[in-house]
Amino acid sequence: MSWNLDSSSGIATNLQHLQDNLLLLQKLVEPLDSTTAIKKKGSTLLSDEKETNEENEQIGQENNLLKPIKKEEETNDYNEEKMWNEEQEDYKQNFEKMVKLKRMEYLKNKKNLQQKRKLIEMKKQQVCGNIKQLWNIGQQYHEKLDNKIMKMNQWQQMINNEIVINTQKMDMLQQLLSKHYDLFSNSFHLCSQSTQNQSHFLELVDHCIQELQNNFVHDFKRTKTKSINFPKNQSEFGNE
Template sequence: MDSALLSDEKETNEENEQIEQENNLLKQMKKEEEEETNDDNEEKMSNEEQEDYKQNLEKMVKLKRMEYLKNKKNLQQKRKLIEMKKQQVCGNVKQLWNIGQQYHEKLDNKIIRMNQWQQMVNNEIVINTQKMDMLQQLLSKHYDLFSNSFHLYLQSTQNQSHFLEL
């Protein structure tokens, strides 16, 4: 887009230079004409030749003026087109920005849900670890009780057998 602007600016500058050169040429031609008419020592053109020269000069000025107006109109159209494209690009950028924002929000929401899910899993792990510890302690107590009971049972059977022997 910048290159289009630079190209149009360059084209405008070239057109302006061309118009300036043409104006300078016309001024020079007018000056020469005045010098010719004012100079008594040189041959004078006939009235008919002078009239033809003036008409040709006027035609050339009109043509150059029409060309200038045409170039000016084309340049204005190009500027309008550039402005439309600029607005279109700005609209596209805004639309892409909004899409990016929406995607970012969705991604943030997913990250929040993943963090919540991870926290729930961590909580479950902690709870299950605590349950396992409690079960292990309970099992250990039951084992101790069973061991003590068995030991008592063995003692009692030994005592009974002793008692029966007597």
């Protein structure tokens, strides 16, 4: 390759040649850069892989160390779950037994309560029947007592009427006796004065006595009322 330095056109040509050479050099350098990059990338990948392997190995060792602990934890979890299930099963069985016992006790108490209610109802009916019977007896006794009281009042009224009538009779008899006693006294006084005429005195006395008897009988018949047939004894009155 020749360089032309004589004119401006030669300089331009030279610049063109330089640009072409730079392009050629770039094309030649690019494969070298890519290879270097690949090598760097490969070495980076190798180092990353090594680190990864080391990390995996460390993780594996840690996992190996954690396996017994994890297994123990799993065993403990299993045992705890098993115990919890057993407790739940025992609780369920005990609860079912308790419910069964409570139901049996409830049915027993219900049956006893029904029997007690039946007995109470029977006693109630019996007591009501006795009360009704006693009430009927009391009513009958009350009616009999009312009848006896009514009869006693009637007898009392009749006795009172008889007492009034007898009192009136006694008053009339007393007046009549007083009247005839005065007459007899006057006659006796007159007769005693005329001692000579004794026969006349005796006739007069007989006449006065006869008149006194007649007047007494006449007044007694006039004031006499119908007599009352009283009961012979108290039992006869009570039986009525």
